[in-house]
Amino acid sequence: MRPAPGDDLSTHRVANQPPDAGDRDFWADDPALRALTRAPELAAYGALMGRDAMRRAGQAANRFPPELHGFDQHGRRLDEVTFHPAWHQVMQASMAAGYHAVAWQAGGSHAQHAAMVYLASQTEPGHCCPLTMTYAAHPLLADLPDWQAGALSRDYDPRVLPAPEKRGLTLGMAMTEKQGGSDVRANTTRAERDGAAWRLTGHKWFCSAPMSDGFLTLAQTPDGLSCFLVPRWLPDGRNGIRLMRLKDKLGNRANASAEIEYDRALALPVGAQGCGLRTIVAMVHHTRLDTAMAPAGLMRAALRDAFHWAAHRSAFQKRLIDQPLMRAVLADLVLDWLGSLTLGMAVAASFDGTAPEDRAFARIGVALAKYMGNKLCPLVVAEAMEVLGGMGYVEETGLPLLYREAPLNGIWEGSGNVICLDLLRSLSRDPLCRDVLAARLAASRGVLADYDAALADWQSRWSDLPTEAEARQFAEQTALLLTAAVLVAGGHALAPAFIRTRLMQGRGRMAGAIPAGMADAVLAEDLFSRD
Numbered sequence: 001m002r003p004a005p006g007d008d009l010s011t012h013r014v015a016n017q018p019p020d021a022g023d024r025d026f027w028a029d030d031p032a033l034r035a036l037t038r039a040p041e042l043a044a045y046g047a048l049m050g051r052d053a054m055r056r057a058g059q060a061a062n063r064f065p066p067e068l069h070g071f072d073q074h075g076r077r078l079d080e081v082t083f084h085p086a087w088h089q090v091m092q093a094s095m096a097a098g099y100h101a102v103a104w105q106a107g108g109s110h111a112q113h114a115a116m117v118y119l120a121s122q123t124e125p126g127h128c129c130p131l132t133m134t135y136a137a138h139p140l141l142a143d144l145p146d147w148q149a150g151a152l153s154r155d156y157d158p159r160v161l162p163a164p165e166k167r168g169l170t171l172g173m174a175m176t177e178k179q180g181g182s183d184v185r186a187n188t189t190r191a192e193r194d195g196a197a198w199r200l201t202g203h204k205w206f207c208s209a210p211m212s213d214g215f216l217t218l219a220q221t222p223d224g225l226s227c228f229l230v231p232r233w234l235p236d237g238r239n240g241i242r243l244m245r246l247k248d249k250l251g252n253r254a255n256a257s258a259e260i261e262y263d264r265a266l267a268l269p270v271g272a273q274g275c276g277l278r279t280i281v282a283m284v285h286h287t288r289l290d291t292a293m294a295p296a297g298l299m300r301a302a303l304r305d306a307f308h309w310a311a312h313r314s315a316f317q318k319r320l321i322d323q324p325l326m327r328a329v330l331a332d333l334v335l336d337w338l339g340s341l342t343l344g345m346a347v348a349a350s351f352d353g354t355a356p357e358d359r360a361f362a363r364i365g366v367a368l369a370k371y372m373g374n375k376l377c378p379l380v381v382a383e384a385m386e387v388l389g390g391m392g393y394v395e396e397t398g399l400p401l402l403y404r405e406a407p408l409n410g411i412w413e414g415s416g417n418v419i420c421l422d423l424l425r426s427l428s429r430d431p432l433c434r435d436v437l438a439a440r441l442a443a444s445r446g447v448l449a450d451y452d453a454a455l456a457d458w459q460s461r462w463s464d465l466p467t468e469a470e471a472r473q474f475a476e477q478t479a480l481l482l483t484a485a486v487l488v489a490g491g492h493a494l495a496p497a498f499i500r501t502r503l504m505q506g507r508g509r510m511a512g513a514i515p516a517g518m519a520d521a522v523l524a525e526d527l528f529s530r531d
Contacts, residue, residue, distance in 0.1 A: 018312030024050035026119050029529050032338055036345040039112040045097045049123045058124025060086035061254035062401055068246045079243045081211050081256045088158060090127045094120055095156040100134040104152060114293045114348035121297030125405045126254035128294060130170045130209035136286035137171040137216055140270050144229060162233045163213050172212035174204040182418050184218055189262060191219040198228060198269060200262040210243055210258040216283055223274035228267035240265035251404025284413055289351060291409035292369035293344045295377035299337040302384035302402050304528060309388045311530035329383060329512035331522035335498050336380050339483040340373040346486045360436040367423040372479035374410030381406045383511045420471035428465055441481060444488035448496060451488055454481060454503035497522055
C-alpha cells in the first residue's frame with residue numbers, strides 16, 4: 001500500500017484539506033445514470049474510468065501533447081504525429097470496452113454508447129474524439145465492408161500500416177475549409193477519377209485525430225459535392241495527405257487536430273456522386289449525440305470535485321456543504337447537470353428506435369440537447385472551480401482541464417447558431433418532427449400543475465414557428481421544457497424543482513439564485529457522494 005503523504009511539516013501541520021479521492025467508481029457513485037440505462041459493460045467501464053491511475057494518465061496525456069513530425073532527419077516526408085504513452089493507455093481502455101462499437105454490435109445500444117461517452121468525458125475527454133468519429137462513421141461504410149468490420153474491432157492498433165494489415169481501425173472526418181467554415185457547400189477540394197478510385201487535391205482547415213486510418217471527407221466532382229473515404233496509408237506507401245501543422249488549441253490538448261492538404265490523395269467513393277452532404281449528414285447526426293452527452297460528463301466531473309471539497313473543507317467554523325449559500329449554489333448546479341444527462345439519455349434511446357417517430361425525435365432531440373447542454377457546461381464548470389476558490393484554478397485539481405474543454409462540444413458538429421437553424425429547418429420541413437415534439441411535450445401533461453402551466457405558456461408563445469432571429473430563444477425554451485417533460489415522464493423526484501427554477505421564473509441569472517429551502521430538497525437526493 002502506498003504510504004500516506006506527510007502532513008506534519010516543519011513549519012505547520014496540514015489541516016482543513018480534503019483527503020485524496022483515490023479510486024472512484026463512476027458507475028456505482030452515479031444513481032442518476034443507473035436509473036436511466038442498464039448494460040453489463042457499463043459497470044466495469046465506469047469503475048475503470050474512475051480509477052486514480054486512469055485519471056493520472058488523462059492528465060499526463062494533456063500535459064504532454066502530441067507532436068508533429070513532418071520529415072525525417074534526411075528530409076523525407078513522414079507526416080506523422082506521435083503521442084505520449086498515456087494517450088495510448090486511455091485509447092486502449094476505451095476501445096477494449098467498445099466505446100466506438102457497442103452501439104452496432106449484438107446486445108449493445110446507442111444508449112449504452114452514450115453512457116460511455118458520458119463516463120469517458122469525466123476522465124480524459126480528448127480521446128473521445130477519434131472514438132466518436134469511428135462510432136459515427138459506421139452507417140457510411142456499408143459498401144466498404146472491410147473498413148466497417150475493422151472499425152468495429154476492439155483492438156487498438158496505432159501502428160503505421162495500411163488498413164488491411166491492422167487489427168483494428170479508427171476513423172476521422174475532415175470537412176471544414178478556410179473559405180467556407182460551416183458552409184461546406186463552398187468547399188473547393190476537387191476529386192478526379194483514377195480508375196475505380198479517385199484522387200483528391202485541396203485543403204482542410206480542421207482534421208481531428210490525423211493519425212486515424214481513414215477520413216470521411218467532401219470534395220467536388222463533376223456531379224457536385226461528394227463524399228469519400230481517404231485511407232491514411234496505402235499498401236505501396238503513404239497516401240498524399242500532408243500535415244501542415246497542428247492546431248494550438250485552448251483545450252482538447254491530448255487529441256491532435258491538424259490542418260492538412262490532399263496532394264492527389266487516393267480516395268474511395270462513399271454514397272452517390274453529388275450527394276456528399278446528404279451522405280455525411282448521417283455521420284454528423286451521430287457525432288452530435290456524443291457532443292450532447294460529453295458536456296453532461298464534464299459537468300458531473302466538475303461537480304464531483306466541488307462536492308468533495310465542500311464536504312471536507314470548513315470556513316467560519318462550519319463545513320462548506322452545511323452553509324446555506326453554498327448549498328444553494330451546489331443544488332442549482334445539480335439541476336443543470338441532471339437535466340443535461342436526462343435529456344441526453346432520452347435522446348440516445350430514440351437512436352435505438354426504428355420507427356419514423358423515433359428517427360424524427362432523434363433529429364429534433366439531439367439538436368436541443370446539444371444546444372442546451374453546451375451552453376450550460378462552461379457556466380457549471382466555472383462555478384465548480386469557484387467552490388474550490390484558488391485551488392480550483394490550479395492544474396493539479398483537474399478542473400482547469402475541464403474548463404478548457406467546456407466550450408468545445410458547443411463548437412464541434414455545429415455551433416449554437418447552426419444548431420438552432422437546423423432545428424428550425426427540421427421543424428419547418430418535416431411535419432412529423434413537429435408532431436413528435438408536440439406529442440413528447442403533451443405526454444407529461446396532467447402530473448404537475450407547474451409543468452402544465454409552462455406547457456400552455458410555450459404553446460401560446462410558439463403557436464407559429466419562430467423567425468430566424470428568435471431561434472435561440474425558441475431553442476432554449478423548448479430544450480428546458482422538453483427536459484422537464486422527460487423528468488416528469490420518468491417520475492424523477494427533482495422534476496418539480498427543475499420546473500420551478502427553470503420554467504416558472506423561480507431563479508435568477510446566476511447559479512444559486514433560487515428560492516429559499518429548495519436546496520435542501522435537491523441535495524437530499526444524494527446524487528453526489530460526499531466521502
